[in-house]
Amino acid sequence: MAGQERRTIDLEEGWAFMQKGITKLKNILEGKPEPQFSSEDYMMLYTTIYNMCTQKPPHDYSQQLYDKYRESFEEYITSMVLPSLREKHDEFMLRELVQRWSNHKVMVRWLSRFFHYLDRYFISRRSLTPLKEVGLTCFRELIYQEIKGQVKDAVIALIDKEREGEQIDRALLKNVLDIFVEIGLGQMDCYENDFEDFLLKDTTEYYSVKAQSWILEDSCPDYMIKAEECLKREKERVGHYLHISSEQKLLEKVQNELLAQYATPLLEKEHSGCSALLRDDKVEDLSRMYRLFSKITRGLEPISNMFKTHVTNEGTALVKQAEDSASSKKPEKKDMVGMQEQVFVWKIIELHDKYVAYVTDCFQGHTLFHKALKEAFEVFCNKGVSGSSSAELLATFCDNILKKGCSEKLSDEAIEDALEKVVRLLAYISDKDLFAEFYRKKLARRLLFDKSANDEHERSILTKLKQQCGGQFTSKMEGMVTDLTVARDHQTKFEEFVAGHPELNPGIDLAVTVLTTGFWPSYKTFDINLPAEMVKCVEVFKEFYQTRTKHRKLTWIYSLGTCNINAKFDAKPIELIVTTYQAALLLLFNGVDRLSYSEIVTQLNLSDDDVVRLLHSLSCAKYKILNKEPANRSISPNDVFEFNSKFTDRMRRIKIPLPPVDEKKKVVEDVDKDRRYAIDASIVRIMKSRKVMGHQQLVAECVEQLSRMFKPDFKAIKKRIEDLITRDYLERDKDNANMYKYLA
Amino acid sequence: MYKLGRGNRDKVQQFMTITGASEKVALQALKASDWHLEGAFDFFYSQPQISAVNTRHLEDIFNRYKEPDADMIMVEGISQLCNDLQVDPQDIVMLVISWHMKAATMCEFTRQEFIGGLQSIGVDSIEKFRAKLPSLRAEIKDDNKFREIYNFAFTWAREKGQKSLSLETAIGMWQLLFAERNWPLLDHWCQFLQVRHNKAISRDTWAQLLEFVKSIDPQLSNYDDEGAWPYLIDEFVEYLTENGLVQRTK
Structure with a gap:
């Protein structure tokens, strides 16, 4: 062309x-x-x-x-x-x-x-x-x-058929629905407006009817099984023939109809609801419950609340149980933290293990449940049993596990495990400072009286405490343990010193533990009149210590000492293990046979309380080393005492215990005093940086700062604020009594 | 005594030349009128006694009441003064007088306090003083003056060297002060302190109690437990509700 x-x-x-x-x-x-x-x-x-x-x-x-x-x-x-x-x-x-x-x-x-x-x-x-x-x-x-209307109706009718269990031609549906998509020429509005909206509406109606009858007929677990199955099917349905964008919307509708709408009646079903499942340990059903409700907005809240209530109730029941068995105990033993309390702590640990497992397994470690568990434990862990605070119980529990000859025979691993768990429980205790004080008291006893079973466990629990509560919390305790190691070294040096200076040898074996004042609990010191033999010992040690360091002052705490003395009884000599006080008292009888109460008091230069306690342990308790006139079971100022040379025992060595003074009150007082300082310091810290601050805000921040150690009482804070006002650290704003100003 | 700018110093000079008043009076008047000369004159002449007081007379009055061996008026002098004024020493007007004198301690007036006080009251004889009593007594009714007198009372009544006020004195002062105010909870408050507290009263508690009396209605309906009220007042509110002395309406 x-x-x-x-x-x-x-x-x-x-x-x-x-x-x-x-x-x-x-x-x-x-x-x-x-x-x-x-x-x-x-x-x-x-x-x-x-x-x-x-x-x-x-x-x-x-x-x-x-x-x-x-x-x-x-x-x-x-x-x-x-x-x-x-x-x-x-x-x-x-x-x-x-x-x-x-x-x-x-x-x-x-x-x-x-x-x-x-x-x-x-x-x-x-x-x-x-x-x-x-x-x-x-x-x-x-x-x-x-x-399009007819098509949509036909498709939905088929889907409903399939929901009822009939076989349908899925490929056909897939093809039809593809038309809805393709006809949009790249837009989804045909599929969405002409089909999906109707499907969602139908789905809502379909499941609404289902749910209405299921909620009446089925138990909570059965209902949940059905619901889970429905959700699974709907999801498969999307895979088979619906457009992928429908999945989320469709599942939301089903979840809403089956779960959200009936959440309360379902979870609160009387014999099979959430509480019943918790009560009967239906782990699998609870896991399912979590899976289902985790997808619903705020769906987990009621469950976590029920979980919290359940755990709180279980724990409170344990407290009550312990309380009951404590009150049925013999009255004279009431003050001592005994077996019941030990059992109680074990039970709490068990409870904790169980529900921690629930949180991690059933509830997949969701924060809401961690929080619920924490709050529940905080409720009953802070209750205390029959006058002993939980802080004391935990400290005693640790003591029982860590000391020699503990009643429960535990393997090393079991001890480690138990300590780990106690420390974890401590997280729920608001009075951590009280625990620390009790723990320190007990630790001091273990260390000083050589009652600690295992050094490694001692250090290990301190590490755990340090991790959880911070270095400040354990620094004193660590100092105590270190002191003792140093003291052992000192002792060998001292023995070498004595061997090197035979002229100084006091003739008595002496062991001295030098402690750092700040680390240890405070002990009362008395100027007891020591027997001459002991005075010599003290002098020799002082001389030795002079050679070691010049800048330290030694304070002697005789009340913590022990002595082994040989007593020559008529039948046989017996070695008596007594405290230094007891020994000092017994040695008085080396010179004379009989002593009156008042003579003993003046010669020893001790308080009446102490002397009564000493005499009681030596003349009224199991071993009667002294005879008392009149021979009854209590000490009075007119009594007269005499060495009991007829005394004998089948053992060659006996320990005469001196019942410890109840220190609980002192510990609580000490802690109270420390708290006052802590609150003062916290308030001043806050005010120093803020200069001017409202009352509520100051209290809130103070609580926040201190909550790691203890939960300060609002009243206590208020008192401290007023005290600081009196001491001119703060003043009230002239025009607004609710505002404080920092006075530099 | 005061650091003055040149402008202010000139004003003082001017004021003194015109009125013939002392520098102290000039300062007082100028300060009261916020350094406006015109205002200061108004102030000065509306209180004619200021200038009329003759210091010589004041010295005489002081000497009449002072202790023989100290330059102070003590208990005896005061009771003599009360006698001459024909008021009970327990009368609240004595507190108002002490306030005018800026007395540092109860039952004691130094020479300076006494003479300064009489000057500020504006009297130079016992007769004038006695005539002045009703108007002094009326000052209690003034809210601002009452607050000043109330806060003055704390410092005035406390023991020398003490930071707080002994409970007994505090209760006495409260009874004296609030008798004027008709505070319906006064008896409960005093009783509460004796039963529950039994300790000295801090300045803060003292000052805040007045706020409490003034702002909180006797049904305690507007009391905020979370507020910054002193601990003792919190306890008092607790005590009132616990013992059913007040039915709290919220």
Whole structure:
């Protein structure tokens, strides 16, 4: 054709040719016998369009052809497609639709190729709708718009059938739903508005009805099993034939209907609700409950609250149990923390283990449940049993485990484990400072009287405490342990010193433990009149200590000493293990046979309380080393005492215990005093940086600062604030009594 | 005594030349009128006694009551003074007088306090003083003056060298002061202190009690337990409700 003038094709002629091609295509689509398009056919059709569009005006038929293109679809759809769809219903209609849609897509593909030249110049130049889109739009306008309602109803009916357990053709649904997506030409609004909204509504109704009957018929675990199964199915459903974007929305509806709507009646079902599951340790059901409700907004809150209540009740029951058994105990033993309390702490540990496992396993370590557990334990862990605070109980518990000859035979691992757990319980105790004080008292006894069973355990628990409560908490305790190590070293040096200076040898074996004042609990010191033998010992040690250091002052605490003395009784000599005080008293009888109470008091220079205690232990208790006149069980100022030379025992060595003074009151007082300082310091710290501050805010910040050690009482803080005002650290704002100002 | 700017110093000079008053009086008047000369004159002339007081007379009065061997008026002098004024020493007006004198301690007036006090009251004879009593007594009714007198009473009544006020004295002072105010909880308060507290009263508690009396209604309906009220007042409120002395309405 090159160089040759082309013949002009007029519209009728050209279109007649195109019409033939289109009819052929339709026939193929309708399944009528028709040979396939050859590439020559295709070339011819394309060329015709090309020619008709490239002729000089007025013979450029681009616009006409563009219109005809659309009309071809419209004609085909109204004459063939719609009638065939209209006569079918339900599933058959769906199948027909799927078929027609795929045909339509073929038709669009072919026709758009024939008319391709339009796309390249005419359409792009005029910004018209491209051919492919025109084709698809025809389907949407003429077919989809007409039948979308029916289609949606049919699909939803099938889905409901499947929910009821029937088999359905999932592939068909998948294809139908794909139409909803594809017809949107990249937008999801057809799928969402014409189908999904209705599906969600239907789902809501469907499960609302289900839930209404299940909540009445089923137990809580059964209901949850059903709900979980439903959710699983719906999720699978999305995988099988729904669009992935529906998953979240669909599941939310189901969760809302089955769980959120009925959360309260479900969780509070009388014999099978959350409390019952906790009571009966239904771990699996509880895990399921967690899984289900974790997906609902604020769904876990009621569960964690019930969990908290449950644990609180269990713990409070333990406290009550311990309280009961303590009150049924013999009155004279009431003051001592005994076996019952030990058992109580074990039970609390057990309870803790159990519910920690619940939190981590059933409730997947969710913070809400950690918090619930913490709050529950804080409630009953701070109650205390029969006058002993829980801080004391825990300290005693540790003491019992760590001291020699502890009643429970535990392996090293078991001890480690128990210590670990006690330390964890300590986290719930608000009076950590009280624990520290009691612990220090007990630790001091263990260390000084060589009662500690194992150095490693001692250090290990201190490490644990340090980790949990900070270095300040344990620094004194660590100092105590170190003191003792140093003291052992000192002792060898002292023995060498004595060996090196035979002229100084006091004739008595002496062991002295030098302690650092600040680390240890404060002990009362008395100027007891020591027997001459002991005075000599003290002098020798002082001399030795002088050689070690010049800058330290020794204070002797005789009340903590022990002595081994040989007593020559008529039957046989017996070695008596007594305290230094007891020994000093007994040695008085080396010189005379009889002594009156008042003579003893003056010679010893001790308080009446102490002397009474000493005499009681030596003359009224198990071993009567002294005879008392009159011979009764209490000491009075008119008594007279005499060495009991008739005394004997089957043992060669006996220990005469001196009952310890009850130190509880002193510990509590000491802690109270320390707290006052701590509160003062905290208030001053805060005010120093803030200068001016409101009352409530100051109290809140003070509580916050101190809560690591103890929970200060509001009243106590108030008192300290007033005290600081009196001491001119603070003043009230002139105009607002609720504001404090820091006075530098 | 005061550091004055040049402008203010000029004003003082001017004031003194015009009125013939002492520097102290000038300062007082100028300060009272916020350093406006006109205002100061008004102030000065509305209180004519200020200038009229003759210091010589005042010295005489002081000498009449002072201890023979000390430059002070003590218990005896005061009872003599009360006698001459024809008032009971327990009369609250004596507190007001002490307040005017800026007396540091109860039952004691130094020369300076006494003479300064009489000057500020504006009397130079016992007769004038006695005539002045009703108006002095009326000062209690003034809220601001009452507050000053109330707070003055704490420092005045406490023992020398003590930071706080002994309970007995405090109760006495409260009874004296609040009798004027008709505080309905006064008896409960005094009883509560004796039963529950039995310790000295800090300045803060003293000052805050007045706020309590003034701002909290007797049904305690506007009492904030979380507020910064002193501990003792919290306890008092607790005591009142516990013992059913007040039915708290919230």
